[in-house]
Amino acid sequence: MVLINSGLGFSRLNLAEADPFHFLPRLRVPTLVVGGRYDFIFPLETSMSPMFRLLGAPEKDKRLVLWEGGHVEPDRKIIVKETLDWFDRYLGPVK
Numbered sequence: 594m595v596l597i598n599s600g601l602g603f604s605r606l607n608l609a610e611a612d613p614f615h616f617l618p619r620l621r622v623p624t625l626v627v628g629g630r631y632d633f634i635f636p637l638e639t640s641m642s643p644m645f646r647l648l649g650a651p652e653k654d655k656r657l658v659l660w661e662g663g664h665v666e667p668d669r670k671i672i673v674k675e676t677l678d679w680f681d682r683y684l685g686p687v688k
Contacts, residue, residue, distance in 0.1 A: 595625045595676050598664055600635030601644045617647035623654035625679040627672055630659040 601613050609615065626645050628635060635641050637659070645657050656679070660671045681687075 594620070594622050595627065595679060597627050597672055597676075598632065598635060599626060599628065599644065600632070600640030601647075602640075613644065614647065617644060618649040621649040621651075623679075623683050624648050624650050625656050625658065625675060627658045627666075627675055628660075629662045629664055629666065631662060632664045634664045 626641065626648075628637070628641050630637055632641065635644075642657070645655065648655050658671065658675045660666045666672055
C-alpha cells in the first residue's frame with residue numbers, strides 16, 4: 594500500500610470502528626508513506642509520524658519518505674520513483 598500526503602485527521606465525526614487509532618494497527622500490509630517535511634495539512638510531528646507509528650505492518654515492511662517541501666511535491670519525481678521501487682520490491686518488477 595502507498596499513502597501519499599496522508600496523516601491523522603482530527604475530526605470528531607469518526608465512528609469507533611473507523612477511528613484511526615483502532616484501524617491503523619490492523620493495517621499489516623507493507624506500507625510506504627510519502628509526504629512533505631513541511632506539510633501544513635498533515636504536519637510531520639503531529640499527523641504524519643503518529644499515523645506511521647500506528648501502522649500495524651512490521652517495521653521492516655513500512656517506510657516513510659519525505660521531500661523537502663509542503664503538501665504538494667512540485668515535480669512528482671520522488672513520488673513516482675519511491676512508489677515504483679516499492680511496488681517492484683513487494684510485487685516484483687514488471688516483465
